[in-house]
Amino acid sequence: MLRQGLLMARGLCQLMSNKLSDSLHRNIMKHLNGNTRSGYAWTSLQNIRAVTMSPWPFTPSQPRDYSLPNASWSSEMQRLYEHYNNMCEMETEGGKKIKGAWRRLPSYNRSLKYATGGQCLSKLLQGKARIFTRNIEEQGAGFEYVVFINKQEKTCVCVFQAGHLLEGPPGHVHGGAIATIIDSVTGTHATYLSGPVMTANLTINYRSPIPLGSVVLVHSSLDKTEGRKTFLSCQVTNTDGSKMHTEATGLFVSIGVGHLLGL
Ligand SMILES: CCCCCCCC/C=C\CCCCCCCC(=O)SCCNC(=O)CCNC(=O)[C@H](O)C(C)(C)COP(=O)(O)OP(=O)(O)OC[C@H]1O[C@@H](n2cnc3c(N)ncnc32)[C@H](O)[C@@H]1OP(=O)(O)O
Numbered sequence: 562m563l564r565q566g567l568l569m570a571r572g573l574c575q576l577m578s579n580k581l582s583d584s585l586h587r588n589i590m591k592h593l594n595g596n597t598r599s600g601y602a603w604t605s606l607q608n609i610r611a612v613t614m615s616p617w618p619f620t621p622s623q624p625r626d627y628s629l630p631n632a633s634w635s636s637e638m639q640r641l642y643e644h645y646n647n648m649c650e651m652e653t654e655g656g657k658k659i660k661g662a663w664r665r666l667p668s669y670n671r672s673l674k675y676a677t678g679g680q681c682l683s684k685l686l687q688g689k690a691r692i693f694t695r696n697i698e699e700q701g702a703g704f705e706y707v708v709f710i711n712k713q714e715k716t717c718v719c720v721f722q723a724g725h726l727l728e729g730p731p732g733h734v735h736g737g738a739i740a741t742i743i744d745s746v747t748g749t750h751a752t753y754l755s756g757p758v759m760t761a762n763l764t765i766n767y768r769s770p771i772p773l774g775s776v777v778l779v780h781s782s783l784d785k786t787e788g789r790k791t792f793l794s795c796q797v798t799n800t801d802g803s804k805m806h807t808e809a810t811g812l813f814v815s816i817g818v819g820h821l822l823g824l
Contacts, residue, residue: 628668628708633701634722637776637800641720645709666708666749670695680823694745702726704738706779708746710753717750719779721797723771734771742779743795743809750781751791751813758791758813759820765809776800789815 630639648663670691678687697703705722721742729735744760751758771777777797784792790812797807818824 624669624671626667627670627695628665628706631700631705633705633724635774635776638705638720638722641776641778641800642707645707645718645720649709662711662713663709664712666710666753668695668706668708694741697724697726699726704742706742706746708749710750715754715783717746717753717781719746719781720776721779722776723773725773728773730770732773734773736765736767739767739771739797739807740765743797743807744811746779747781747793747795747809747811748813750783751793751811754783755786755791755813755815757817758815760811761790761814762812763809764811765807767807768805771797771806777806778802784810791815 630642634642645663646665648661649665650661650663651659653659672690672692678690682690694704694706701722702724703726705724706719708717708719710717719742723734723738727734727738729738740763743765744763747763748758748760778800779795779797781793781795784794786792791814793811793813795807795809795811796805797809798805
């Protein structure tokens with residue numbers, strides 16, 4: 562089972578390798594080609610692909626990239642998206658690459674078929690597994706967010722608009738939803754830095770409530786790495802940075818394919 566998982570993961574990575582050259586992909590390939598401690602390529606794979614990935618392993622059509630603007634995005638959300646997007650590496654019409662420190666991470670709503678769904682689910686339900694933050698179909702109702710990574714500074718920022726289905730205290734965002742976006746952003750950041758990881762510890766201080774429907778920034782930065790451990794800090798602020806909503810620290814431990822396959 563482990564060998565099969567590794568072979569499928571490696572096959573998929575190779576399919577993508579012509580078009581993928583970022584460090585996240587290199588990180589995953591390094592792990593797949595290395596020992597079994599970190600030999601799988603779950604959700605990270607589709608999250609690093611932009612529009613051109615082919616062939617897609619689930620459906621004949623391209624999957625939706627949830628990190629792109631949609632009609633539910635407020636003008637503030639759109640403005641911040643453009644702000645960071647304008648600092649990303651870009652290709653001009655002449656095919657020339659303009660360097661930018663930032664990179665937008667595409668985001669899809671499911672993991673790789675062979676590495677998701679959970680051993681406790683029937684085959685039918687395994688196919689229905691969806692990423693927690695991307696499973697509300699109504700645009701704007703749940704988590705609207707886009708993640709940008711700064712390769713040079715090893716930092717990460719997420720522009721997050723919290724929809725009406727994330728209510729906790731009246732008119733404000735649920736603490737669990739805040740924890741979810743923090744876990745997702747820092748988990749993605751840790752994966753980008755260290756390859757496949759799982760959250761071992763997340764410590765959260767809620768400083769001020771986040772109004773439902775507002776846009777906030779989720780900043781993640783690397784504190785240190787120690788062997789298999791990646792330590793990150795995270796702050797959630799309003800969009801001009803004048804108000805601290807939430808502070809967190811996270812520990813992410815590098816894992817191998819066997820960990821998720823129950824081996
Ligand atoms: C995260 C990946 C994201 C991928 C993103 C891809 C791109 C984006 C795609 C889609 C976006 C979605 C993003 C979602 C993100 C969500 C992430 C989650 O929510 S993960 C689910 C919740 N977490 C669990 O369920 C773990 C459960 N725990 C475990 O499985 C194990 O405990 C594990 C793997 C964490 C460690 O187990 P061991 O057996 O491999 O290793 P041992 O020896 O126990 O620990 C290694 C070192 O870490 C320390 N350690 C472990 N746990 C610790 C803790 N809680 N506090 C402090 N230190 C701890 C230990 O003391 C040890 O340190 P010494 O090497 O001796 O120095």
